[in-house]
Amino acid sequence: MAPEGRALHLNAFIQGVGHHEAAWRHPETDPGRLTDVRYFQEVARVAERGLFDSVFFADALSLTEDVRYQPVRRPEPVTLLAAIAVATERIGLIATASTTFTEPYNLARQFASVDHISGGRAGWNIVTSSATSAAYNFGLREQPAHHDRYVRADEFIEVVTKLWDSWEDDAIIGDRAGGVYADPGKVHAIDHDGPLLRVRGPLNVPRSPQGRPVLVQAGSSEEGRDFAARHAEAIFTAQQDLGDAIAFATDVRRRAAASGRDPGTLRILPGLSAVIGDTEEAAQARGRELDELAIPDYGLLQLRRLAGVDLSGLRLDAPVPPGLFNGDDVESSKSRRALVAEIVRRERPTVRGLLRRLAGARGHRVVAGTPEQIADQIQTWFEAGAADGFNIMAPYLPGGLELFVDHVVPELRRRGLFRTAYEGSTLREHYGLPRPASRYATPDATLNAAARP
Amino acid sequence: MAPEGRALHLNAFIQGVGHHEAAWRHPETDPGRLTDVRYFQEVARVAERGLFDSVFFADALSLTEDVRYQPVRRPEPVTLLAAIAVATERIGLIATASTTFTEPYNLARQFASVDHISGGRAGWNIVTSSATSAAYNFGLREQPAHHDRYVRADEFIEVVTKLWDSWEDDAIIGDRAGGVYADPGKVHAIDHDGPLLRVRGPLNVPRSPQGRPVLVQAGSSEEGRDFAARHAEAIFTAQQDLGDAIAFATDVRRRAAASGRDPGTLRILPGLSAVIGDTEEAAQARGRELDELAIPDYGLLQLRRLAGVDLSGLRLDAPVPPGLFNGDDVESSKSRRALVAEIVRRERPTVRGLLRRLAGARGHRVVAGTPEQIADQIQTWFEAGAADGFNIMAPYLPGGLELFVDHVVPELRRRGLFRTAYEGSTLREHYGLPRPASRYATPDATLNAAARP
Numbered sequence: 046m047a048p049e050g051r052a053l054h055l056n057a058f059i060q061g062v063g064h065h066e067a068a069w070r071h072p073e074t075d076p077g078r079l080t081d082v083r084y085f086q087e088v089a090r091v092a093e094r095g096l097f098d099s100v101f102f103a104d105a106l107s108l109t110e111d112v113r114y115q116p117v118r119r120p121e122p123v124t125l126l127a128a129i130a131v132a133t134e135r136i137g138l139i140a141t142a143s144t145t146f147t148e149p150y151n152l153a154r155q156f157a158s159v160d161h162i163s164g165g166r167a168g169w170n171i172v173t174s175s176a177t178s179a180a181y182n183f184g185l186r187e188q189p190a191h192h193d194r195y196v197r198a199d200e201f202i203e204v205v206t207k208l209w210d211s212w213e214d215d216a217i218i219g220d221r222a223g224g225v226y227a228d229p230g231k232v233h234a235i236d237h238d239g240p241l242l243r244v245r246g247p248l249n250v251p252r253s254p255q256g257r258p259v260l261v262q263a264g265s266s267e268e269g270r271d272f273a274a275r276h277a278e279a280i281f282t283a284q285q286d287l288g289d290a291i292a293f294a295t296d297v298r299r300r301a302a303a304s305g306r307d308p309g310t311l312r313i314l315p316g317l318s319a320v321i322g323d324t325e326e327a328a329q330a331r332g333r334e335l336d337e338l339a340i341p342d343y344g345l346l347q348l349r350r351l352a353g354v355d356l357s358g359l360r361l362d363a364p365v366p367p368g369l370f371n372g373d374d375v376e377s378s379k380s381r382r383a384l385v386a387e388i389v390r391r392e393r394p395t396v397r398g399l400l401r402r403l404a405g406a407r408g409h410r411v412v413a414g415t416p417e418q419i420a421d422q423i424q425t426w427f428e429a430g431a432a433d434g435f436n437i438m439a440p441y442l443p444g445g446l447e448l449f450v451d452h453v454v455p456e457l458r459r460r461g462l463f464r465t466a467y468e469g470s471t472l473r474e475h476y477g478l479p480r481p482a483s484r485y486a487t488p489d490a491t492l493n494a495a496a497r498p
Numbered sequence: 499m500a501p502e503g504r505a506l507h508l509n510a511f512i513q514g515v516g517h518h519e520a521a522w523r524h525p526e527t528d529p530g531r532l533t534d535v536r537y538f539q540e541v542a543r544v545a546e547r548g549l550f551d552s553v554f555f556a557d558a559l560s561l562t563e564d565v566r567y568q569p570v571r572r573p574e575p576v577t578l579l580a581a582i583a584v585a586t587e588r589i590g591l592i593a594t595a596s597t598t599f600t601e602p603y604n605l606a607r608q609f610a611s612v613d614h615i616s617g618g619r620a621g622w623n624i625v626t627s628s629a630t631s632a633a634y635n636f637g638l639r640e641q642p643a644h645h646d647r648y649v650r651a652d653e654f655i656e657v658v659t660k661l662w663d664s665w666e667d668d669a670i671i672g673d674r675a676g677g678v679y680a681d682p683g684k685v686h687a688i689d690h691d692g693p694l695l696r697v698r699g700p701l702n703v704p705r706s707p708q709g710r711p712v713l714v715q716a717g718s719s720e721e722g723r724d725f726a727a728r729h730a731e732a733i734f735t736a737q738q739d740l741g742d743a744i745a746f747a748t749d750v751r752r753r754a755a756a757s758g759r760d761p762g763t764l765r766i767l768p769g770l771s772a773v774i775g776d777t778e779e780a781a782q783a784r785g786r787e788l789d790e791l792a793i794p795d796y797g798l799l800q801l802r803r804l805a806g807v808d809l810s811g812l813r814l815d816a817p818v819p820p821g822l823f824n825g826d827d828v829e830s831s832k833s834r835r836a837l838v839a840e841i842v843r844r845e846r847p848t849v850r851g852l853l854r855r856l857a858g859a860r861g862h863r864v865v866a867g868t869p870e871q872i873a874d875q876i877q878t879w880f881e882a883g884a885a886d887g888f889n890i891m892a893p894y895l896p897g898g899l900e901l902f903v904d905h906v907v908p909e910l911r912r913r914g915l916f917r918t919a920y921e922g923s924t925l926r927e928h929y930g931l932p933r934p935a936s937r938y939a940t941p942d943a944t945l946n947a948a949a950r951p
Binding site (some may be wrong): 069077080081082086105106107108112113114115116118119120121123124125126127128130131132144147148151154155158161162178181182183184185186216219221224225226227228229232242243244245246247248249250251304322338341378404428429458 | 522523529530533535539555560561565566567568569570571573574575577578579580581583586599600601603604607608610611612614615631634635636637639646669672673674677679680681682685695696697698699700701702703704711724791793812856929
């Protein structure tokens with residue numbers, strides 16, 4: 046249906062009551078529902094009505110001082126996924142969890158459990174937790190170094206995938222008459238004894254429907270790209286410019302090939318905040334309405350965290366000083382800072398202009414327009430190889446996502462770009478990813494599996 | 499409704515397809531559903547139909563070699579609770595989680611999240627994880643010492659309850675027009691800096707409906723009792739004998755009073771496996787039917803783990819040798835071993851007899867009889883002060899629980915012993931426990947709360 050047989054993928058990034066930082070002040074949102082699980086179930090069902098591949102929750106392991114200006118995060122994402130799983134049928138469910146501040150046995154088990162609970166729809170967005178404020182909640186006096194976090198993440202992924210593989214697919218026999226529940230020869234200790242982690246296994250949950258939940262990654266630093274190239278099956282990324290996005294996709298696929306992977310199995314989804322209106326003017330007015338609700342003090346707080354320097358001398362209507370983002374920041378990711386530095390280099394905004402620029406989607410691309418114009422952008426990037434799909438960041442929720450589902454998705458479908466029905470039932474099937482075999486699968490098991498009708 | 503105004507409490511302990519070790523071989527169970535979340539939702543709804551206070555999942559952080567003989571554990575309990583929460587309305591939801599092998603920030607957040615997701619029905623069964631096999635999954639070469647685990651558990655509880663308190667109840671202002679979401683003065687860093695844990699806080703989830711999820715505990719060692727006396731609001735315990743149960747309850751309440759707590763706020767629930775039949779003979783026949791499905795090799799495996807010694811010289815029809823449980827065991831809890839040693843001392847069974855004795859409910863009390871006879875036992879223990887209620891362990895599920903709900907619960911109600919409707923909507927309300935105030939509540943907040951209509 047899509048050009049060259051490629052399929053377009055859509056993920057709904059669910060963030061609070063919307064990605065615009067002032068969404069909670071918008072009359073169409075209800076921030077009082079942010080601890081009400083039914084709100085999240087409803088948003089997920091909107092995305093499922095649109096036949097999205099997945100919904101996704103970002104995460105951070107600390108509370109920053111934003112609480113005055115911004116609704117606090119919702120329930121913890123893994124528990125939230127479990128609650129959404131049983132209120133949806135087909136849509137994939139991706140949650141963020143940290144390799145730095147969790148134990149691999151617990152994490153492997155919880156994601157395998159969500160995969161069971163959802164019938165094969167779980168995905169794990171792997172993060173290494175860049176914020177120092179998170180380190181303070183886990184016994185540390187400072188943030189572990191960027192490189193050290195990625196070293197642990199590599200070994201962590203190895204342990205988690207071993208645990209997911211520790212039960213072969215046909216380990217359960219279930220012979221009630223003979224009194225044999227499972228074949229112990231097909232349930233494997235992993236005996237991992239590495240530089241940082243020692244885990245014996247096996248996991249205490251049988252292999253999950255997808256074999257392994259889908260691995261997702263969003264880091265764009267050099268090390269983040271290499272890590273994604275080695276492990277990620279879907280990649281979320283912030284890209285402002287078509288050329289940069291093509292270069293990013295080309296680079297990551299090249300790195301994947303260098304790691305011995307088939308680069309065609311990576312799904313790259315840049316973020317896209319779509320502000321939708323019946324006319325371009327109406328869309329832009331909606332965007333302005335949100336921008337005007339943004340609180341400058343909040344924007345400056347965010348900017349200070351991004352720059353890692355004192356901003357008290359800054360005037361809102363003066364240009365952003367060059368070199369503002371050259372400092373040694375501790376509270377945001379390198380790649381995030383590089384993205385904003387690039388916006389400043391390219392557009393030379395005033396401080397107020399930059400705050401407005403970031404208010405829409407924290408540095409992700411914002412497009413305001415008619416459903417046809419949004420679809421044009423999606424089509425252009427997709428056909429140019431800049432994207433396998435998009436991480437849709439509705440400026441306000443659920444209304445902004447409803448507009449996308451009811452107006453942009455049908456337009457994409459009219460152009461033959463997007464599915465008209467779910468063809469599979471697992472997240473792997475939606476993304477067109479293979480189901481991995483267990484690394485412990487015995488030749489016998491393979492023969493038995495092949496011999497099955 | 500109950501004698502002296504006391505209320506009887508019932509918890510449904512959900513274990514696999516039943517507590518009898520052969521339940522999975524029984525024709526009325528379906529072990530194939532143990533990874534199907536709908537099975538657990540259905541069992542929870544049966545308990546809710548019976549107006550039980552709560553359902554409960556035990557847990558262990560390893561897989562033992564039992565896999566040949568026993569269905570593996572279900573999805574991880576916290577994710578499972580979230581999925582059950584949204585399929586039930588009123589029943590409390592208790593999951594086990596370890597203070598030894600989790601991070602307090604993650605645990606506090608997940609239980610607060612389940613409390614939000616369920617509208618105030620979460621409880622945490624605190625364990626310190628006694629199995630060496632669990633230690634092997636978390637980087638250790640041996641199990642941490644019993645005392646050291648409890649020292650960590652004490653500090654862990656302190657941190658978790660501080661995190662649950664870190665948002666005052668009225669911290670969220672939600673002033674959209676004024677642009678003030680929350681009052682930062684009512685969201686507190688906890689700045690915990692203890693011997694073992696350092697956690698800054700605050701939690702990144704607002705205070706949950708119960709303030710704090712209910713704290714449950716089941717350890718019966720000396721240290722376990724002291725720990726329960728200091729922290730637990732509900733206590734699950736294995737008691738075979740009325741006199742011992744009264745002594746246990748008296749002892750724990752005395753310790754609670756010594757810790758400065760009101761001993762009347764502890765809810766003590768001994769385990770009870772009820773094998774129910776229309777006649778006593780029918781109930782006993784049902785029990786025998788299950789016992790005959792038990793696999794002696796599995797029983798011996800369990801016994802070996804409990805005794806911590808080689809059993810190869812043991813003959814099934816010889817008496818259990820005295821001193822079998824004097825060894826230095828590493829794979830089961832001290833109190834569990836003491837319980838079984840006491841059964842041996844009292845009943846002097848053969849090895850086969852002991853295996854049968856343990857097959858029903860792993861050392862918990864098994865009563866076979868008519869609904870009236872089961873109700874008699876419950877009434878006797880309740881009125882004697884041996885129990886505030888019972889941890890009902892159906893020998894097979896969901897059938898065994900359905901019999902209890904449909905026949906024993908109505909009999910308890912006829913006797914005026916059990917509720918005829920849920921009076922509250924939170925687990926705390928079901929158990930008659932107070933809702934704790936935040937330790938950080940400011941005098942102003944208290945005044946404001948008092949001044950509310």
